Amino acid sequence: MSFDVDLFVIGGGSGGVRAARIAAGYGAKVMLAEEYRVGGTCVIRGCVPKKLMVYAGRFADEFEDAAGFGWRVERPRFDWSVLKARRDAEVTRLESIYDANLMRAGVEIVPERAVIEDANTVRLLKSGRLVRAQRILVAVGAHPVKEPAVPGVELAITSNEVFELESLPERILVIGGGYIAVEFAGVFAALGSRTTLLHRGDKLLRGFDDEVRDALADAYGKRMDLRLGVTLAEIERRDGGLAATLSDGSVIEADQILLATGRKPNIGGLGLDRVGIVPDAAGAIPVDEFSRTHVPSIYAVGDVTNRANLTPVAIREGHAFADTEFGGKPTSVDHHLIPTAVFSTPEIGTVGLSEAAARQQCGEIDVYKASFRPMKATLSGRDEKVLMKVIVECATDRVLGVHLFGQDAGELIQAVGIAVTMGATKADFDRTIAVHPTAAEELVTMRVPAVTKHPVGVG
The missing domain is CATH 3.50.50.60 (FAD/NAD(P)-binding domain)
Incomplete structure (x- = not known):
């Protein structure tokens, strides 16, 4: 059986783009179809433009806080049109980089909607062209829904x-x-x-x-x-x-x-019924740990699988798929330990089990906790606190979870996530020399559990 391409990717978001590039790097002939804009939700209308808006909003606090440090700042004025124009220009710039990187890798980009015709065939709806593919990867993401369905x-x-x-x-x-x-x-x-x-x-x-x-x-x-x-x-x-x-x-x-x-997977009109793929109760495509559907030639990654709906997870799934199928390196993704951040103000950063989940799953735990006013607030006068929690399994001393609330929590949790992923113990945290003066030093200077299930000092 002859094929036009080794891999056809439906969807040009984070997972699909990564899979296409890595597969092409292994020598595969790859085609990618995207009906809207390459970059997907994260780059075009999600994480990236939203984070730029978060930065814009935080300047309001900075202007207020500056007075406590001796700065005289005239009353600032915000211009939405300037932010919108510059944000949209940055999104366009990033989209062009995604396009360029794909083309540089040798991926053929098709700017139209693609649907599954059979287990090895994709139909391009605008041109009507049929493309035969040895493997098909579905990476079409999800869309926001208007719920609850109330009047108006x-x-x-x-x-x-x-x-x-x-x-x-x-x-x-x-x-x-x-x-x-x-x-x-x-x-x-x-x-x-x-x-x-x-x-x-x-x-x-x-x-x-x-x-x-x-x-x-x-x-x-x-x-x-x-x-x-x-x-x-x-x-x-x-x-x-x-x-x-x-x-x-x-x-x-x-x-x-x-x-x-809420959001729902973009499975409408995709042609899943033609190959017998039945969505699960959440409307997602069921896959195994290697992103395989029950159809041997069809795979899926990212939000359309509803495993962990985060951009870095989709990227990791796409990379693992390409390593497995085209690199000869079978790779699965661990969805149980995912560092993540919420870009609220103040920020949240978290990795591992919450206190409640740790109690339920692991039995006896120690909880180390610090809550304090950040140094910056001592002069600015801002009424906000930092909260840090470290959850430790008593039997092994292993750190099960770290939860941060405060400025730069997202940046901090990335580094902490490495340690927790490697299986760090509380003793490893304790023997790490603190960086002073920082808020983060509290992570390695907490010595007495705030909550314990065994005598203090044991373990």
């Missing part, structure tokens, strides 16, 4: 449309309790919008350590109108804006309502 929900926007706003909304209601909702609520509050964050649960960021969740709620309660334990009932147009009626009967008026309540 069509009036709301999602995280996709946020980047198209031509002006900064004076009032915005953000609905959701995950990464996206928390980060955008922080951005808009910092940039000057009157912001309400609404979440149906009693805590934000399900799955994170409870004390970190409480610290975030406390900080956000000072920065915006935080409403927990209530839901959206209806949206309607009113007086040139929008009005959201909540489950408790209250009404919030806003210029924009952002729904950040």
